[in-house]
Amino acid sequence: TWTPANIIDEQVARIREQVGDKEVICGLSGGVDSAVAAALVHKAVGDQLTCVFVDHGLLRAGEPEQVEEDYVAATGIKLKVVDAQERFLGALAGVTDPEQKRKIIGREFIRVFESAAREVAAAGDVEFLVQGTLYPDVVESGGGTGTANIKSHHNVGGLPDDLQFKLVEPLRTLFKDEVRALGLALGLPEAMIWRHPFPGPGLAIRIIGAVDQERLRVLRAADLIAREELTAAGLDRDVWQFPVVLLADVRSVGVQGDGRTYGHPVVLRPVSSEDAMTADWSRLPYDVIARISTRITNEVPEVNRVVLDVTSKPPGTIEWE
Numbered sequence: 001t002w003t004p005a006n007i008i009d010e011q012v013a014r015i016r017e018q019v020g021d022k023e024v025i026c027g028l029s030g031g032v033d034s035a036v037a038a039a040l041v042h043k044a045v046g047d048q049l050t051c052v053f054v055d056h057g058l059l060r061a062g063e064p065e066q067v068e069e070d071y072v073a074a075t076g077i078k079l080k081v082v083d084a085q086e087r088f089l090g091a092l093a094g095v096t097d098p099e100q101k102r103k104i105i106g107r108e109f110i111r112v113f114e115s116a117a118r119e120v121a122a123a124g125d126v127e128f129l130v131q132g133t134l135y136p137d138v139v140e141s142g143g144g145t146g147t148a149n150i151k152s153h154h155n156v157g158g159l160p161d162d163l164q165f166k167l168v169e170p171l172r173t174l175f176k177d178e179v180r181a182l183g184l185a186l187g188l189p190e191a192m193i194w195r196h197p198f199p200g201p202g203l204a205i206r207i208i209g210a211v212d213q214e215r216l217r218v219l220r221a222a223d224l225i226a227r228e229e230l231t232a233a234g235l236d237r238d239v240w241q242f243p244v245v246l247l248a249d250v251r252s253v254g255v256q257g258d259g260r261t262y263g264h265p266v267v268l269r270p271v272s273s274e275d276a277m278t279a280d281w282s283r284l285p286y287d288v289i290a291r292i293s294t295r296i297t298n299e300v301p302e303v304n305r306v307v308l309d310v311t312s313k314p315p316g317t318i319e320w321e
């Protein structure tokens with residue numbers, strides 16, 4: 001019978017058999033799949049596993065800390081953090097085209113991960129790379145397996161030939177709800193387990209316009225308020241994703257106190273979906289939307305207008321870029 005404890009035992013035995021006494025590397029994204037996959041491998045082979053977290057500076061408020069502090073505390077995993085924020089911002093400077101942003105972020109990610117992997121490999125006999133591939137990913141890609149390409153999140157090609165690893169994919173037979181159950185049984189932080197899907201290019205594709213530190217700060221503040229209020233209303237699991245989008249190149253007139261303002265709008269984009277292929281806008285209670293709107297315009301001075309996206313997918317996409 002399927003219980004988290006059974007699956008964990010079975011996977012731990014398999015991983016030990018596959019890996020033997022070799023070293024293993026794993027990239028953490030902040031998402032649930034890589035977190036659970038790494039935790040399983042750590043349970044199986046302990047410090048033969050080194051995790052790498054590339055902080056590209058495009059995550060939401062609190063997320064890097066969730067990986068670097070809460071996750072490490074919960075698992076005892078050996079983590080190498082690469083602070084690449086300036087590098088990513090530098091590469092993104094002035095770029096407004098969505099696909100261009102994706103290309104740049106994917107390229108930089110591979111380069112940074114590659115150099116971190118080289119450092120880890122220089123210290124030991126690294127033969128394996130952990131990937132959080134789920135059953136639906138296996139089906140979608142035609143069931144293939146083999147060598148490494150860290151493309152899951154960034155839709156780019158893989159590592160160079162001299163850095164090829166064999167894959168360890170302990171979630172290959174599992175669905176998302178099963179992965180969450182494993183993560184909870186492994187004692188991972190709840191906030192990671194229930195995190196909504198989040199795109200690899202992160203907040204860069206939720207700033208409509210060029211990305212810079214200041215715009216990221218504004219979007220992070222607004223996004224945090226939306227997440228806090230959704231959670232407070234007990235609605236986290238009623239929505240599939242809840243992008244908050246900053247229209248950084250748009251300004252509109254407002255009024256606050258005695259003065260006229262000329263600030264930026266943010267868009268709330270809560271959606272319901274089964275698989276992200278199609279989606280509908282979530283009918284969140286008006287009072288929740290009202291609280292989010294009031295708090296954002298009160299607490300984030302750069303934002304003077306909050307709008308709600310009521311477009312289904314199709315014809316809209318979930319993200320704005």
Ligand code: XMP
Nearest residue numbers: 102153154197198199200201276317318319
């Ligand atoms: P759209 O916007 O196409 O998004 O309706 C469908 C799902 O994919 C996510 N998404 C991405 N994920 N890299 C990712 O890893 C990307 O470039 C990317 N673009 C969109 C989006 O958040 C939604 O879950």
